[in-house]
Amino acid sequence: MSDGFGLAPALAERKAKNRYRERRAVHSPQGPRIEIDGKQVLNFCSNDYLGLANHASLKQAVHAAVDCYGVGSGASHLVCGHSHEHHQLEQDLAEFTGRERALLFSTGYMANLGVLQALLERGDAVFEDKLNHASLIDGALLSRAKLVRYRHCDLLGLERQLAASEARRKLIVTDGVFSMDGDSAPLAELSALAQKYKALFMVDDAHGIGCLGSSGAGLAQAFKLDQTQLPILVGTLGKAFGSFGAFVAGGAELIETLIQAARSYIYTTAMPPAVAAATREALRLVREEHWRRERLQSLVFLFRSLCAREGLPLTESLSAIQPVIVGDDERALELSEFLFSEGFLVSAIRPPTVPEGTARLRITFSAAHSEEQVKALVAALVLGKQNLDAFVDGT
Numbered sequence: 179m180s181d182g183f184g185l186a187p188a189l190a191e192r193k194a195k196n197r198y199r200e201r202r203a204v205h206s207p208q209g210p211r212i213e214i215d216g217k218q219v220l221n222f223c224s225n226d227y228l229g230l231a232n233h234a235s236l237k238q239a240v241h242a243a244v245d246c247y248g249v250g251s252g253a254s255h256l257v258c259g260h261s262h263e264h265h266q267l268e269q270d271l272a273e274f275t276g277r278e279r280a281l282l283f284s285t286g287y288m289a290n291l292g293v294l295q296a297l298l299e300r301g302d303a304v305f306e307d308k309l310n311h312a313s314l315i316d317g318a319l320l321s322r323a324k325l326v327r328y329r330h331c332d333l334l335g336l337e338r339q340l341a342a343s344e345a346r347r348k349l350i351v352t353d354g355v356f357s358m359d360g361d362s363a364p365l366a367e368l369s370a371l372a373q374k375y376k377a378l379f380m381v382d383d384a385h386g387i388g389c390l391g392s393s394g395a396g397l398a399q400a401f402k403l404d405q406t407q408l409p410i411l412v413g414t415l416g417k418a419f420g421s422f423g424a425f426v427a428g429g430a431e432l433i434e435t436l437i438q439a440a441r442s443y444i445y446t447t448a449m450p451p452a453v454a455a456a457t458r459e460a461l462r463l464v465r466e467e468h469w470r471r472e473r474l475q476s477l478v479f480l481f482r483s484l485c486a487r488e489g490l491p492l493t494e495s496l497s498a499i500q501p502v503i504v505g506d507d508e509r510a511l512e513l514s515e516f517l518f519s520e521g522f523l524v525s526a527i528r529p530p531t532v533p534e535g536t537a538r539l540r541i542t543f544s545a546a547h548s549e550e551q552v553k554a555l556v557a558a559l560v561l562g563k564q565n566l567d568a569f570v571d572g573t
């Protein structure tokens with residue numbers, strides 16, 4: 179097969195460029211300590227920001243729901259797969275986000291594809307931050323609308339592009355908290371630009387939902403943006419919620435349009451009802467246990483102050499995502515491997531996931547980490563820096 183398609187040489191070239199991606203098998207639940215490839219390590223690369231992925235009450239919710247509904251959902255939501263658990267969760271999520279309605283998708287990737295494909299068509303234009311998640315780019319391509327990318331958080335550049343656009347309909351879409359950088363989009367200004375240029379506004383808050391806002395409803399809550407100011411809100415449930423899936427929240431007409439037209443909603447099997455049940459329990463914990471968000475914040479603060487003291491490069495990020503920019507792909511890999519040998523799991527993120535020359539360690543924190551674990555990580559980073567001299571200016 180590789181003869182005609184040139185798969186083998188392409189794979190070899192990938193390897194030579196240090197762009198080859200490999201998987202490691204995990205033999206334990208998610209948590210600050212995991213067993214991976216037979217080795218116990220401290221985990222600093224999971225998106226389980228609130229420490230819920232292995233929480234006893236989520237597991238209990240799954241058990242109870244499996245007893246009641248079995249495992250598989252059996253069909254898509256529009257056929258006979260839409261269970262009472264899914265329906266309740268949608269109502270809970272609408273209330274949680276202060277939106278009229280919410281719609282569950284099987285993954286965040288599919289939610290983004292579905293929204294962009296259902297709302298846009300040829301002749302429309304979608305304006306995207308250059309650092310937006312891949313699923314938002316793919317959704318734009320699938321929609322056949324014109325894709326206009328603006329420099330990261332560059333409001334002036336975006337306004338120029340909006341003013342110059344002759345598209346029939348316009349949509350501005352951004353990550354809330356950027357997945358590889360951890361910084362936040364200027365949502366208030368973006369919302370104002372959308373209103374000024376009669377554009378629709380969409381935020382993918384995969385990394386903000388659960389972690390930010392007074393009750394965990396994410397960046398939209400932190401910025402106090404209601405459904406008029408931010409009509410399309412996407413959240414994912416596999417990160418801070420420790421579960422699986424995603425949702426779109428907004429007005430009734432938006433949600434009805436997605437049910438009628440979003441192909442990644444219509445043509446796929448509904449997630450198992452037990453997953454929805456676990457998410458409902460996660461939502462209860464997200465709303466009630468403020469200490470998880472506070473603890474996460476204090477660990478991030480501890481990490482940043484220790485790094486500053488040790489002269490390690492930091493970015494602007496104040497979120498649970500704390501990248502250490504290395505620059506060179508090979509050095510980022512070496513540093514990640516060094517950390518692994520010291521018992522720390524930290525992933526090296528390389529192009530094309532991030533721009534050329536900005537390979538990095540993507541360090542993430544969880545409310546389940548201890549202060550001692552954070553201190554140990556910083557000590558290992560210092561050692562790695564000495565051993566590999568691997569850092570360039572990280573700003």
Ligand SMILES: *Cc1c(COP(=O)(O)O)cnc(C)c1O
Nearest residue numbers: 285286287311357384414416423
């Ligand atoms: C993780 C992520 C997604 C995809 O969500 P899944 O549920 O994992 O498919 C979408 N957008 C952003 C910004 C993400 O970080």
